[in-house]
Amino acid sequence: MALVAQFLLNFAKFGRSVSHHNNRSSLFFSCNYSNNNSCSWSKKNFVELTDEELIRQCEMGTFKASGPGGQHRNKRESAVRLKHIPTGIIAQAVEDRSQHKNRASALARLRTLLALKVRNNVNLDTYSPPPELLQILPPKSTIRSSDVGPQIGPNNPKFILGMQALLDLIFAVEGSVSEAAKLLGLSTGALSRLILSDDSLRMVVNELRTSKGIKPLK
Amino acid sequence: MKLSLTRACCRSYTFPIFRKPSSVLPRAIFHQSLSSSSSSSLKPKTPLFLRPPKHSATFSDLKKWHDWANTLAYEVGSSFADSDNGPDSSILCRELKWLLEDSLEDNSLIPHLGIENNPNSVKLRIALDELYGLWKERIEKRKPFQYLVGCEHWRDLVLCVEEGVFIPRPETELIVDLVNEVVRDNEQLRNGIWVDLGTGSGAIAVGIGRILGSKGKVIAVDLNPLAATVAAFNAHRYGLQDVIEIQQGSWFETLKGFEGKLSGVLSNPPYIPSDDICGLQSEVGKHEPILALDGGLDGMDDLLHLCNGAASMLKPGGFFTFETNGEKQCKFLVDYLENDCSGSFCNVSIVSDFAGIQRFVTGFRRAL
Numbered sequence: 001m002a003l004v005a006q007f008l009l010n011f012a013k014f015g016r017s018v019s020h021h022n023n024r025s026s027l028f029f030s031c032n033y034s035n036n037n038s039c040s041w042s043k044k045n046f047v048e049l050t051d052e053e054l055i056r057q058c059e060m061g062t063f064k065a066s067g068p069g070g071q072h073r074n075k076r077e078s079a080v081r082l083k084h085i086p087t088g089i090i091a092q093a094v095e096d097r098s099q100h101k102n103r104a105s106a107l108a109r110l111r112t113l114l115a116l117k118v119r120n121n122v123n124l125d126t127y128s129p130p131p132e133l134l135q136i137l138p139p140k141s142t143i144r145s146s147d148v149g150p151q152i153g154p155n156n157p158k159f160i161l162g163m164q165a166l167l168d169l170i171f172a173v174e175g176s177v178s179e180a181a182k183l184l185g186l187s188t189g190a191l192s193r194l195i196l197s198d199d200s201l202r203m204v205v206n207e208l209r210t211s212k213g214i215k216p217l218k
Numbered sequence: 219m220k221l222s223l224t225r226a227c228c229r230s231y232t233f234p235i236f237r238k239p240s241s242v243l244p245r246a247i248f249h250q251s252l253s254s255s256s257s258s259s260l261k262p263k264t265p266l267f268l269r270p271p272k273h274s275a276t277f278s279d280l281k282k283w284h285d286w287a288n289t290l291a292y293e294v295g296s297s298f299a300d301s302d303n304g305p306d307s308s309i310l311c312r313e314l315k316w317l318l319e320d321s322l323e324d325n326s327l328i329p330h331l332g333i334e335n336n337p338n339s340v341k342l343r344i345a346l347d348e349l350y351g352l353w354k355e356r357i358e359k360r361k362p363f364q365y366l367v368g369c370e371h372w373r374d375l376v377l378c379v380e381e382g383v384f385i386p387r388p389e390t391e392l393i394v395d396l397v398n399e400v401v402r403d404n405e406q407l408r409n410g411i412w413v414d415l416g417t418g419s420g421a422i423a424v425g426i427g428r429i430l431g432s433k434g435k436v437i438a439v440d441l442n443p444l445a446a447t448v449a450a451f452n453a454h455r456y457g458l459q460d461v462i463e464i465q466q467g468s469w470f471e472t473l474k475g476f477e478g479k480l481s482g483v484l485s486n487p488p489y490i491p492s493d494d495i496c497g498l499q500s501e502v503g504k505h506e507p508i509l510a511l512d513g514g515l516d517g518m519d520d521l522l523h524l525c526n527g528a529a530s531m532l533k534p535g536g537f538f539t540f541e542t543n544g545e546k547q548c549k550f551l552v553d554y555l556e557n558d559c560s561g562s563f564c565n566v567s568i569v570s571d572f573a574g575i576q577r578f579v580t581g582f583r584r585a586l
């Protein structure tokens with residue numbers, strides 16, 4: 001039986017804060033891995049995987065396994081550290097009061113980190129924004145039809161899928177918010193406001209802009 | 219189902235048993251439980267977070283307490299950690315935050331504590347002077363945090379605990395996942411009778427009571443009458459009083475009549491070798507019940523008893539999981555289950571905990 005058994009994950013709250021990642025730059029993924037498990041991985045975007053599928057791609061551990069644990073120990077140190085094997089991204093959680101919830105928060109964080117760090121290629125010539133991205137755009141976007149539904153904000157767990165697609169686009173246009181805005185039927189100001197509405201999104205966009213010698217958004 | 223009352227059950231007469239009759243259990247047990255429930259003097263304590271917020275204090279007085287408590291926590295430094303692997307300041311500070319969360323009626327007010335001389339007041343579930351007393355006990359007596367607040371967060375549950383009842387550990391959370399994995403594609407097991415032996419606060423029983431099928435039942439047994447009371451309270455709090463039967467007795471003693479009928483046997487029995495008890499961190503060794511910890515000379519007394527019992531109590535295809543002290547006990551048990559239990563078991567394996575320590579032994583009763 002695997003170390004990481006089946007989890008009944010209960011997402012009490014979507015963890016917004018982002019934990020550390022040892023490699024600051026983005027990872028670009030195309031669809032082939034040399035690994036045996038590649039078939040199941042390559043078909044789907046990591047962020048779209050179910051909890052179960054995602055956890056199967058992870059190695060789980062705690063920061064330190066000091067002492068014999070179990071009945072010997074009362075330390076309330078229920079930290080969880082998930083390492084996503086395909087990308088090497090690490091997410092951890094420590095502040096919840098149960099091991100189980102920490103695992104849920106670590107997994108939620110991993111999802112956010114994957115959305116922030118893993119880039120998919122975008123073909124600009126034939127670009128049309130995916131539905132997840134349309135959902136996070138403000139209603140005034142000219143390419144957003146009314147059947148997309150109400151705008152999804154950063155507190156909605158679905159936001160990260162849209163955020164990921166937005167970042168894919170912004171990376172494809174090398175950090176130019178005005179160019180991305182054009183493709184999304186928005187004014188540059190409106191897209192900037194969307195980017196600034198989420199701390200981690202802002203951070204990643206600004207990191208990219210700085211690396212390209214463009215002024216960060218404020 | 220026919221059941222004979224045996225002498226082995228006599229322990230239960232001396233203690234109250236807390237459970238409701240249900241149709242899965244042999245009638246004779248109900249007679250026992252009813253006849254013995256009269257002496258019920260044990261009442262579980264209400265945990266802090268469930269008490270009514272009938273106290274109040276000004277922000278500035280609460281802040282004074284909080285600052286005082288923080289200072290005590292900082293002064294501990296790594297002294298507890300160095301002496302017996304106890305908590306250091308950072309862990310104590312985290313506990314302090316949780317104590318505050320459980321004490322306040324409205325947690326959103328916590329950030330306001332930072333404001334100097336705030337004259338407004340807050341509603342508390344405990345009087346301020348009691349909070350001083352509690353934190354003193356935490357630091358000076360090393361009383362476990364969970365006994366201060368009367369609960370432990372375990373999986374997505376909040377389980378009530380009190381002095382005299384073992385505090386469930388994070389490692390044990392995995393047992394519920396292991397059971398879930400087994401019952402997911404096995405309807406028979408999902409709707410069968412499971413036992414949690416040495417249930418303590420009822421953690422395992424409540425955890426699996428929520429994943430079994432509509433016909434599934436759990437019998438939760440503990441020798442400690444206070445544990446039985448607290449387990450019953452927790453089962454009730456999660457609306458599982460019709461799913462979980464609490465019995466007070468020793469291991470399989472009260473389960474006469476279930477030979478070959480159980481779908482699952484689960485236990486986190488006492489497994490610490492007797493000689494290691496005195497070296498335990500104070501929170502554990504000085505405050506938790508020895509009955510929950512001491513597993514005899516090599517810590518295996520109860521585990522071996524459970525293995526033998528599982529061979530006769532499980533039905534063919536039935537599943538068991540036992541928590542152990544680590545690699546040594548796991549390996550010993552696997553060898554024992556495979557070689558000394560006359561081929562009763564199959565698929566015996568070791569499962570590691572989240573820290574990578576070999577922690578559980580699992581397996582199935584071989585089909586006949």
Ligand SMILES: C[S@@+](CC[C@H](N)C(=O)[O-])C[C@H]1O[C@@H](n2cnc3c(N)ncnc32)[C@H](O)[C@@H]1O
Binds near residue numbers: 384390439441
């Ligand atoms: C380590 S605690 C585990 C409690 C709970 N299952 C948990 O995991 O949190 C062991 C439990 O076994 C109980 N126990 C000890 N000897 C027992 C016996 N002979 N029969 C039944 N229960 C016993 C103790 O009272 C204690 O509650």
